[in-house]
Amino acid sequence: MNPVRVVVVGGGFAAVQFAKTLRSKLRASECDILLFSRENHMVFHPLLADVAGASINADAAAAPLRQMLPGVECRTERVQRIDLSSSEIEFDDGNGALTRLHYDHVVVACGAESNLGIIPGMTDHAFAFKVMRDAIELRQQIVRQMESAEAATDSNLRRWHLSFIIVGAGFSGVEVAGEINELVRSSTRFYRNFRKEDVIVSLVHSQDQILPEVAPKLREFARKKMEKAGITMLLNTRAVAATHEGVELNDGRMLTGATVVCTIGTAISPIVQALDVPKERGRIRTTPEMRIEGQTNAWAIGDCAYIINAFDNKPAAPTGQFAERQGRQAALNVVRILKAEPTQPFRFKALGQLCSIGGYQAVAEMLGVHISGFVAWLLWRGVYLFKLPTWSRRIKVGLDWSWDVLFPRDLSFLNTDTTQQATHAYYRPGDFIHRQGELARVFSIIEEGQVEVLQNSPTADTKVVAVLGQGDFFGEGALLGNRPHETSIRARSAVRLRQVGSALFSQIASSFTPFRELLVRAVTRGSGDFWRRLPISKAMLEGESIASFLDPLPAQLLTKETTFADAINALNESPTGTLLVLDEKQRLWGTLDRGDLYQIIARIAVTSAETRGDITHLKLSDLLIPNSIYVALEDSALVASAAMLDHAITWLPVVKSKADPRPVGLIRGEKISKRMIERMAQSQPPRAQVAS
Numbered sequence: 001m002n003p004v005r006v007v008v009v010g011g012g013f014a015a016v017q018f019a020k021t022l023r024s025k026l027r028a029s030e031c032d033i034l035l036f037s038r039e040n041h042m043v044f045h046p047l048l049a050d051v052a053g054a055s056i057n058a059d060a061a062a063a064p065l066r067q068m069l070p071g072v073e074c075r076t077e078r079v080q081r082i083d084l085s086s087s088e089i090e091f092d093d094g095n096g097a098l099t100r101l102h103y104d105h106v107v108v109a110c111g112a113e114s115n116l117g118i119i120p121g122m123t124d125h126a127f128a129f130k131v132m133r134d135a136i137e138l139r140q141q142i143v144r145q146m147e148s149a150e151a152a153t154d155s156n157l158r159r160w161h162l163s164f165i166i167v168g169a170g171f172s173g174v175e176v177a178g179e180i181n182e183l184v185r186s187s188t189r190f191y192r193n194f195r196k197e198d199v200i201v202s203l204v205h206s207q208d209q210i211l212p213e214v215a216p217k218l219r220e221f222a223r224k225k226m227e228k229a230g231i232t233m234l235l236n237t238r239a240v241a242a243t244h245e246g247v248e249l250n251d252g253r254m255l256t257g258a259t260v261v262c263t264i265g266t267a268i269s270p271i272v273q274a275l276d277v278p279k280e281r282g283r284i285r286t287t288p289e290m291r292i293e294g295q296t297n298a299w300a301i302g303d304c305a306y307i308i309n310a311f312d313n314k315p316a317a318p319t320g321q322f323a324e325r326q327g328r329q330a331a332l333n334v335v336r337i338l339k340a341e342p343t344q345p346f347r348f349k350a351l352g353q354l355c356s357i358g359g360y361q362a363v364a365e366m367l368g369v370h371i372s373g374f375v376a377w378l379l380w381r382g383v384y385l386f387k388l389p390t391w392s393r394r395i396k397v398g399l400d401w402s403w404d405v406l407f408p409r410d411l412s413f414l415n416t417d418t419t420q421q422a423t424h425a426y427y428r429p430g431d432f433i434h435r436q437g438e439l440a441r442v443f444s445i446i447e448e449g450q451v452e453v454l455q456n457s458p459t460a461d462t463k464v465v466a467v468l469g470q471g472d473f474f475g476e477g478a479l480l481g482n483r484p485h486e487t488s489i490r491a492r493s494a495v496r497l498r499q500v501g502s503a504l505f506s507q508i509a510s511s512f513t514p515f516r517e518l519l520v521r522a523v524t525r526g527s528g529d530f531w532r533r534l535p536i537s538k539a540m541l542e543g544e545s546i547a548s549f550l551d552p553l554p555a556q557l558l559t560k561e562t563t564f565a566d567a568i569n570a571l572n573e574s575p576t577g578t579l580l581v582l583d584e585k586q587r588l589w590g591t592l593d594r595g596d597l598y599q600i601i602a603r604i605a606v607t608s609a610e611t612r613g614d615i616t617h618l619k620l621s622d623l624l625i626p627n628s629i630y631v632a633l634e635d636s637a638l639v640a641s642a643a644m645l646d647h648a649i650t651w652l653p654v655v656k657s658k659a660d661p662r663p664v665g666l667i668r669g670e671k672i673s674k675r676m677i678e679r680m681a682q683s684q685p686p687r688a689q690v691a692s
């Protein structure tokens with residue numbers, strides 16, 4: 001008889017324990033076990049904070065799966081889909097082809113993913129704290145900030161480099177805050193330009209107490225100890241946005257700091273999202289024995305599963321402790337099924353909680369006993385040393401910890417050159433992206449939102465001279481000319497940018513001729529060059545308000561929900577052929593003119609008839625790109641002219657104000673040119689009459 005094939009998707013606590021237990025119960029001739037995990041190692045999450053704080057090396061907290069699981073076929077291909085109806089998995093074979101594999105039983109144990117997208121700007125500016133790469137990058141960042149602080153001559157900048165903000169004060173937030181605080185403060189003696197007092201570590205938490213999972217007495221102990229160690233607690237406070245400067249709080253304050261760590265926000269893994277099975281807040285619902293509801297040969301365990309614990313009839317907590325026990329018991333249930341024996345429901349009494357808070361201190365709740373301080377810290381280390389999956393890891397971590405007690409923490413870091421990187425950045429309305437006179441560090445492309453270009457002059461105040469929108473770019477002039485920025489750039493709305501570091505930009509610009517030509521053309525493009533040649537018209541338009549050129553709004557306003565068929569009719573009826581599209585709050589969402597119409601048709605024409613379907617019923621929100629460029633009543637006519645010149649367009653929507661983007665009318669280039677010509681004619685001295 002062929003051996004039964006059991007496929008495990010995942011390589012964490014639950015999957016490893018499942019595969020280990022099953023292998024110990026069934027011989028290879030009875031059962032083939034294939035474990036698919038994206039990484040070839042299991043991450044021991046409780047020690048990630050120690051990796052970030054440089055008290056252990058990264059490899060000590062990651063155990064290679066194939067060495068841990070003899071007799072299990074370990075594969076690193078990413079599983080793309082599980083087809084429950086045909087009992088097959090589909091995975092990427094690494095060469096671009098999808099391979100299908102039949103199973104007799106499948107176990108979904110792919111955990112949860114971090115999701116920084118829940119707070120604007122976090123994805124761009126914060127470190128997640130879930131996988132090994134996060135911990136390694138965070139450690140690099142901490143040491144890099146200390147080096148930058150040492151070099152900074154400005155005291156505010158030095159403080160910014162030495163300010164660390166941790167969002168979320170659950171177990172991982174508290175542990176990582178404690179480790180950062182310990183690493184930075186204990187290392188100040190190796191630097192000459194800053195002291196312990198310059199270091200700021202802030203823990204931002206939405207509730208009134210940290211560590212909501214542990215007993216009130218222990219929480220209070222942890223808070224007091226951490227505050228004494230220099231950590232600032234911002235309780236009952238929420239982070240609402242993250243930017244290059246730091247974190248904006250719900251009370252309007254801006255907490256500045258170069259390093260933001262976000263420990264909140266989880267997302268369901270895409271493979272689980274794609275499964276059409278009963279779910280509870282995204283997690284897969286299982287029967288008490290841990291089979292996926294409605295399935296006979298599919299199981300779900302660990303953080304991706306919603307399992308009721310028969311011990312207290314409550315959903316099992318998403319922790320390593322539970323994931324391991326679920327893995328073991330699910331394996332025993334598979335064995336029972338293969339032997340035609342009755343299965344058993346998942347039942348487990350949690351053993352307790354342990355949390356290290358830094359400075360050789362911890363809090364622990366073990367079998368109902370509360371312990372805190374140094375003894376709890378020793379217990380924490382002892383328990384996790386014992387729980388590490390292999391003896392080689394235990395010895396490695398043990399040696400690292402002993403080293404950490406006797407010697408200072410390691411401050412070496414592999415210098416990753418930020419000028420070689422391409423990153424994302426998020427700015428709130430009003431934030432400066434760069435200021436006039438600063439050295440150029442990045443080339444930026446606007447992915448979302450609008451920015452304004454400002455110019456200082458020795459004789460007058462700073463003035464907005466142009467606006468840029470989605471798809472526009474800036475920074476190329478200063479980078480190509482190797483000179484400081486000639487203008488400042490400020491976010492007009494919430495802005496998301498794609499940024500390319502100066503060294504990477506130079507490489508692309510020098511080796512890729514079409515890109516260089518595009519940039520050179522952009523430097524001498526539209527408004528910049530035009531005003532240089534026509535300074536009189538610039539002076540004239542600066543003093544003209546937009547209101548004096550305002551045309552009324554089109555008679556018909558479209559919405560994002562308007563269908564393509566209705567939009568075509570509206571364009572046909574429009575005398576000017578220009579229409580505005582509003583969102584649900586009546587704010588400007590986009591524009592539509594005949595040119596856009598042709599572009600939409602051209603785009604649709606290249607898609608296959610099957611995907612195209614009946615396009616007349618498609619909504620504008622599916623067809624148009626939002627965030628068109630616009631000007632506000634408070635802008636000058638110069639800004640409107642510059643925007644039209646830069647974008648080679650002849651009209652622009654006008655909104656009430658930058659803060660209130662509800663449209664109030666349109667402005668046309670033609671009207672501005674006419675007024676300019678009239679003014680110029682008036683300013684000319686009358687010509688002398690020529691005698692006939």
Ligand SMILES: Cc1cc2nc3c(=O)[nH]c(=O)nc-3n(C[C@H](O)[C@H](O)[C@H](O)COP(=O)(O)OP(=O)(O)OC[C@H]3O[C@@H](n4cnc5c(N)ncnc54)[C@H](O)[C@@H]3O)c2cc1C
Binds near residue numbers: 010172
């Ligand atoms: C910083 C931190 C500290 C923690 N501290 C503790 C603690 O002290 N005590 C405690 O009990 N719990 C702790 N936890 C929680 C604990 O780590 C999780 O509950 C536990 O890891 C869940 O195990 P799991 O097997 O379900 O998922 P995970 O351990 O997350 O493993 C999921 C695996 O699936 C793989 N995978 C995902 N999708 C695919 C795919 N499509 N194809 C192939 N492979 C895939 C991933 O690569 C990963 O290896 C901590 C968590 C974090 C982040």
